Amino acid sequence: MTAALTPVISLPPLRPFLKWAGGKGRLLTRILPHVPASFENYHEPFLGGGAMFFAVRERIGGTAHLHDLNDVLINVWQRVQEDPATLYAALEWYHERDSKDFYCEQRTAEPTTVVQQASRFIYLNQTAWNGLWRVNKFGQFNVPWGDRAFRGIDEDTLFRISDVLIGATITNMDFRDSLEKPRAGDFVYLDPPYLPISDTSKFYLYTEKRFRAPDLADLAELCHQLTERGVHWIMSNRDTPEVRDLFPGCDIVRFTTRRSVAAQNRRDVESLDSPEALIIGKSAT
Numbered sequence: 001m002t003a004a005l006t007p008v009i010s011l012p013p014l015r016p017f018l019k020w021a022g023g024k025g026r027l028l029t030r031i032l033p034h035v036p037a038s039f040e041n042y043h044e045p046f047l048g049g050g051a052m053f054f055a056v057r058e059r060i061g062g063t064a065h066l067h068d069l070n071d072v073l074i075n076v077w078q079r080v081q082e083d084p085a086t087l088y089a090a091l092e093w094y095h096e097r098d099s100k101d102f103y104c105e106q107r108t109a110e111p112t113t114v115v116q117q118a119s120r121f122i123y124l125n126q127t128a129w130n131g132l133w134r135v136n137k138f139g140q141f142n143v144p145w146g147d148r149a150f151r152g153i154d155e156d157t158l159f160r161i162s163d164v165l166i167g168a169t170i171t172n173m174d175f176r177d178s179l180e181k182p183r184a185g186d187f188v189y190l191d192p193p194y195l196p197i198s199d200t201s202k203f204y205l206y207t208e209k210r211f212r213a214p215d216l217a218d219l220a221e222l223c224h225q226l227t228e229r230g231v232h233w234i235m236s237n238r239d240t241p242e243v244r245d246l247f248p249g250c251d252i253v254r255f256t257t258r259r260s261v262a263a264q265n266r267r268d269v270e271s272l273d274s275p276e277a278l279i280i281g282k283s284a285t
Contacts, residue, residue, distance in 0.1 A: 013054070014054045014057075014160060014164060015051070015054055016051050016054060017122075017157070017161060018050075018073075018076070018125050019126070019131030020048040020051075020131075020133070021131070021132055021133070022191065022193070022194065023048055023049045023051050024052055024236060027236070028051065028052070030253075030255060030257075031234065031278060032056070034234055034253070034280050035059070035189075036059070036187055037059060038059050038061060039059060039060065039061065039186060039232065040060075040061050040183075040186050041061075041062040041064070041065060041182065042056065042057075042059075042063070042064045042065065042186070042188075043065045043067075043178065043181065043186060043188040044065070044188070044190075045067045045173070045175035045178040045188075046067075046069075047066045047067060047068040047077065048068065050077070052189045053066060054164075057164060062186075063169060064165075064169070065168070066169065066171075067171050067172070067175070067178040068172065069172065069174055069175075070133075070172075073121070073133070074172040075114055075118050075121070076118040076121050077165070077170045078114075079118040080158065081162055081165035081168065084159050086115050087115055087118055087158070088158055090115050090116060091119050091152045093119070094119060094120075094122075094152070095150060095152055098150040100145050103123075103124075103145045104145065106120055107142070107143075121133075122153065123150055126148070126152075128144070128145070128146050129145065176218060179219075179225075182226060182229070182231045182233075183230070184230030185230070185231075186232075187231070187232050187234075188226060188232070188233035190234065190235040191236045192215075192216065192219055192235070192237065194238045195211070195212070195213060195216060195240075213242070216243070216246065217246060219235075220246035223247070223281050224281075231281075232281070234278065234279065234281070236276065236278060236279075237276075237279065238276065239276055240277075243277055243279075244277065250281050251279075251280040252277050252279050253277070253280065254275065254277055255275075255276055255278075256273050256275055256276065258273060258274070
């Protein structure tokens with residue numbers, strides 16, 4: 001008698017658990033064909049919501065090194081990695097209290113424990129206008145209510161993500177420091193904050209420290225050093241003459257995508273064509 005086969009349960013692919021301005025989830029089909037099929041260590045200095053990490057995690061032969069200058073964001077990733085059960089319980093507390101008035105209270109709240117800080121971040125991320133994380137020059141969150149219900153994170157999904165992050169290095173670190181680590185055989189994905197298109201643009205203020213033209217110039221120089229060390233890297237950025245001039249000799253794939261931006265009424269968004277550049281820095285070895 002033939003034994004019955006156990007059905008194989010196919011789990012849905014993991015995707016970012018945070019909504020992040022400038023996230024590359026919708027552009028993965030454009031980017032992934034240029035990513036090596038396999039590599040040793042993975043480095044992402046501007047982690048954000050981690051769409052690229054989730055997309056390439058099965059290509060990583062060694063360790064994932066995930067960094068961001070936003071310390072409250074990194075704390076969320078660390079709590080998901082280290083203590084998903086306590087984090088899930090804290091998120092349930094927000095489920096029970098969710099309302100516009102509660103959101104306004106949480107905008108100015110100052111939780112003291114790392115789990116409370118992480119759960120507040122997730123709550124604000126899901127209920128703020130357009131999922132935006134923006135702070136003023138004092139580091140204070142200042143996004144209006146988004147008129148949407150808090151959904152939290154499914155418990156099974158949260159634990160799956162935690163399992164995926166086992167062994168990963170997750171730190172609050174400037175890109176200048178994190179890019180000293182990659183070596184030949186590694187892959188680096190770079191998605192820095194785009195330089196503002198006008199003096200009034202505020203969407204790059206996701207920490208109290210601004211990312212400006214000198215920072216991009218420093219990043220370009222570090223990318224050239226990566227190439228000399230035999231590191232394969234890819235950068236996403238806005239397609240401008242200034243950006244292209246910083247990367248002579250690199251392959252640059254240019255395309256246009258649709259982005260949601262603030263409209264006249266800040267409760268609304270409108271689509272805008274955005275010129276994108278995918279800068280490919282193939283290793284010299």
